[in-house]
Amino acid sequence: MESSDIKKAGLKLTLPRVKILEILEKSERRHFSAEDVYRNLIDEGEEIGLATVYRVLTQFESAGLVSRHHFDSGHSVFELNQGAHHDHILCVRCGKVDEFVDETIEKLQHDIAERAGYQMTDHVLYIYGICADCQKDTG
């Protein structure tokens, strides 16, 4: 993933788009709210508006560069599209996000859609629980 991908997506190469892409790829973290990205920019001294962050992330989504998740109800979480499809397991205590792939579940989902007469376009699987670390911390 490089800035050239921005051009490939038919988007002009602008400073906000380059910086936002950098943050998504450089960080050890993989899942960001728009606010997360915005704060990262501010911390780096970039004066980029929150509206632009939302706009650019939405454009990146349309271009297939990032995916948008709705882990809890309230807000969107964005993730760079690198590596294969995967699902998520989330800690309800500390907010940690882990990833997993299960081919059996993937296949079963297709079977279910087919049996129900649906032409499947997408699916969402979130597992919620208490992570190992949080289980240690006083129940």
Add this chain to the structure above:
Amino acid sequence: MESSDIKKAGLKLTLPRVKILEILEKSERRHFSAEDVYRNLIDEGEEIGLATVYRVLTQFESAGLVSRHHFDSGHSVFELNQGAHHDHILCVRCGKVDEFVDETIEKLQHDIAERAGYQMTDHVLYIYGICADCQKDTG
């Protein structure tokens, strides 16, 4: 499900609560937004505020009478808790909601949580697609 369930839940038996429960159980439809419930009440001539609808649905959720889903990002969808746990398959064209149960997936989810060190509390599985009817309607 009867009005006595409202009392069992430790809630006073009030007209809004009775009417809302009636709508949830009488309708052929099973999945309602708060607005859906509100409009049903208005159509029946009941003058119940939208704030009360939200309050009551949230109370019903806490009492275990209804579940809340977040099918698309924007808003909550409520469903009476009758019958066993199930997951959902949704038409992205017409909004139809179908239900399914798959014990293999249920078990695999538990296995995944365990393997990841999580104590599972909940899970969400939505399959999105185009339903049989909508596939007929010109691509």
Add this chain to the structure above:
DNA sequence: ATGTAAATGAAAACGCTTCTCATTACTATT
């Protein structure tokens, strides 16, 4: 019937996201 705490409706506030619009920055062309 009466008292008291809980529930209600209307409107305001809320949090996240999108829109508006005047200004600025890209890019292609000269």
Add this chain to the structure above:
DNA sequence: AATAGTAATGAGAAGCGTTTTCATTTACAT
């Protein structure tokens, strides 16, 4: 390199579903 033309940006307003506030009403135990 200067210019023109179009797309992108930032600030703030607006939008939307939902929650909160608060004065009034209601349920229910006495």
